[in-house]
Amino acid sequence: MPPVVQIRDIHKIYESGEVPVHAVRGVSLDIHKGEFVALMGASGSGKSTLMNLLGCLDRPTRGSYLLDGIEIEKLNRNELADLRNQKLGFVFQGFNLLARTTALENVELPMLYGRHRRLGMSEIRERAMHCLEIVGLANRHDHFPNQLSGGQQQRVAIARALVNEPQVLLADEPTGNLDSKTSVEVMGVFQKLNDDGITIVMVTHELDIASYTRRNLILRDGVVVRDEAVQNRLIAHKELARIGQAEAAAKLVSSPAA
Amino acid sequence: MRFSTIFIVALRALRRNAMRSILTALGIIIGVAAVITMVSIGNGAKAQIEAQVATLGQNIITVFPGSFSQGGMRSGFGAALTLTPEDAEAIAAEVEDVDGVSAEITERSQILANGLNWNTTVKGESPDYPYIRNWLVAQGTMFNEQDVKSLAKVAVIGKTVADQLFPNEDPIGQTLRIRNLPFRVVGLLDTKGFDMRGQDQDDVVLIPYTSHMRRVSRRTNINTILIQGSAPDKLDKVKMDVEDLLTQRRRGREPDFTVRTQEEIATMATATSSTMTLLLAAIAGVSLIVGGIGIMNIMLVSVTERTREIGIRLAIGAHGRDVLTQFLIEAILLSSLGGIIGVCLGIAASEIVSQTNGWPVLVSPSSVFIAVGFSAAVGVFFGFYPARKAARLDPIEALRYE
Structure with missing residues (x-):
């Protein structure tokens, strides 16, 4: 089975300033179906640029990128948009939900732009509800983002990313704006999705968050310096139970969940 | 999408x-x-x-006498009395799409009746007049062609005149005197109200134009000719035909008349x-x-x-x-x-x-x-x-x- 993401010697050079910036300098990468990859690196290592390239938001200066067998260099702006809509799901650091729009309507959004299949409004609603159920927020479907906690907002964003059944779910520092416990909750959602067979690529700079994934890629100065499987993988629901007990011991909460 | x-x-x-x-x-x-x-x-x-403007009637074309100049002094429109009853008759006989023609002659006069007197407008008209002006005769009848031919001393009066001269009685059959000539009232016009200039249109006495010319004003010319076209879209054609006919009748003399359609009057x-x-x-x-x-x-x-x-x-x-x-x-x-x-x-x-x-x-x-x-x-x-x-x-x- 061919890899979902196949990158060969990809380069990205920004010409906007006086000095061209060589952000990505020859990355080759295969990501297969069902993988859970953490893309790590210090600030300026090129991981965000690589993420934009993976997300088809930007085009490489050189090199080839096959997403689910499709060569993206040859696509125009609209075709890239369709590809993002059909093959990719995005989760951002800042959640990027539409303000003053209910959770349900936020999740419906990618389906409204879906050209590959035409759904009726009732079907769109149904599928959005289903995705909210997966992330455990079906009961909050009519809440606005400002009525939800950060973790809940991120879960709505994940539901939105899932709704078009993407080949790859791309998450750009999904836990960057969250506290540690909520971060673990969100990682739990990702692990559950991954266990169900969804491919996830995630950018993070937190080592402990990376250890919830299956494979870690370290980027430095625009090249991959390390690519290894995760040893001693953390399991989110176990960690959550541990945190719960610690909190109970410190009298932060009344009693651990029975 | x-x-x-x-x-x-x-x-x-x-x-x-x-x-x-x-x-x-x-x-x-x-x-x-x-x-x-x-x-x-x-x-x-x-x-x-x-x-x-519409109280004038429907599809009306009016022929006014033109101006004249005498010794270098030019008078305004309507000063020259150059229209004749024959002009009106010719129009009625020769121009197509004409539903009615009335030769009109107007003069203010003191009239007497019933021991009362009243200064009003006495108009000489053709029997077509109420029809052209879309002005019904409320009681009695309009005078007819026979009356015009015989210079009959009959009158149709407006509501105001009736109220002034025959208060509380039926004016039909009564006699009123114009220039001391007795005219029998045969009809009473419906109420019409005020015209554009604010004049009371009901303050009027209509008599046959022939009677007016021979017996009352003793004139040979008429003031205006009222023509009713058969349809709004025919008015321009009728206007041109009337102009042609009258010009023809002038036999090379300078045109001494003006033809205006109601629309032109309204536009102004x-x-x-x-x-x-x-x-x-x-x-x-x-x-x-x-x-x-x-x-x-x-x-x-x-x-x-x-x-x-x-x-x-x-x-x-x-x-x-x-x-x-x-x-x-x-x-x-x-x-x-x-x-x-x-x-x-x-x-x-x-x-x-x-x-x-x-x-x-x-x-x-x-x-x-x-x-x-x-x-x-x-x-x-x-x-x-x-x-x-x-x-x-x-x-x-x-x-x-x-």
Whole structure:
């Protein structure tokens, strides 16, 4: 089975300033179906640029990128948009939900732009509800983002990313704006999705968050310096139970969940 | 993306900023309401004048005597009495599409009856006159051709004359004296009211024009010829034929008459009010354009403010066109919704103006359609630039925008 993401010697050079910036300098990468990859690196290592390239938001200066067998260099702006809509799901650091729009309507959004299949409004609603159920927020479907906690907002964003059944779910520092416990909750959602067979690529700079994934890629100065499987993988629901007990011991909460 | 879905998306976006949407639409609402009100007031004034002109009758063409010059001194229109009853007869006999002709001769005179006297307008007319003026004889009958031929001393009187000379009695069969000649009253005209110049049209006595010429005024010329065309679209043709015929009858002498259709008379009468309407509508139209600029302003601000939102939409698969259409629909929705509310407000304002000031007000459907159409066009025109700006954003830049 061919890899979902196949990158060969990809380069990205920004010409906007006086000095061209060589952000990505020859990355080759295969990501297969069902993988859970953490893309790590210090600030300026090129991981965000690589993420934009993976997300088809930007085009490489050189090199080839096959997403689910499709060569993206040859696509125009609209075709890239369709590809993002059909093959990719995005989760951002800042959640990027539409303000003053209910959770349900936020999740419906990618389906409204879906050209590959035409759904009726009732079907769109149904599928959005289903995705909210997966992330455990079906009961909050009519809440606005400002009525939800950060973790809940991120879960709505994940539901939105899932709704078009993407080949790859791309998450750009999904836990960057969250506290540690909520971060673990969100990682739990990702692990559950991954266990169900969804491919996830995630950018993070937190080592402990990376250890919830299956494979870690370290980027430095625009090249991959390390690519290894995760040893001693953390399991989110176990960690959550541990945190719960610690909190109970410190009298932060009344009693651990029975 | 289907149009209906973009429509829903645009509607949701407007709903999210309900207050701002209302304020934006307010510019258009006021503009449209102003246009509707101004045009309604103008149209009302025009309609009132036209209604007064219409009391003249339907499809009327009037032949006035021309001016004459004597020893270098030129008189005005109507001073030369150059029209003859034969002219009227010729028109009736020879011009096509003519339903009625009346030779008219007018003179003010003191009349007596019943021991009372009254100064009124005595008109010599043809039997066609009530028919031409669309003026029914309420009681009795109009005099007929036989009366005209025999120079009969019969009269049909207006309501005012009847009230003055025959109070509390039936005027039919009574006798009144014009220049001391006894005329028998055979008919009483319906009430007609005041004409354009504010004269009481019911203050009149009609007698056969032949009787007027031979017995009363002792003149050989008549004042005017009233002609009724058979249909509005025939009037120009009839007018030309009448001019040709009368010119022919003058046998090479300079034309000493003027032919005017009712429409021309109405146009002259309504010219001022038309100009005023246009002026008022132009001023109101300016406020509509200002409203449109308001929409553009808000849409531009909105594009900047919603850069992130646009970035999200583009990232998850919106085409530039989807975003363009969405913003355009938002602008059009704002402006046409404003237009519709403005129309309602304008109609209400016109009603209030007519109620409080007693001005005649006429809301014309065309002004409503034009106002709504124009406001939608304003939305397209002023919405396009911000919408295009939104559609051309780079998704990465837009997502990064703070």
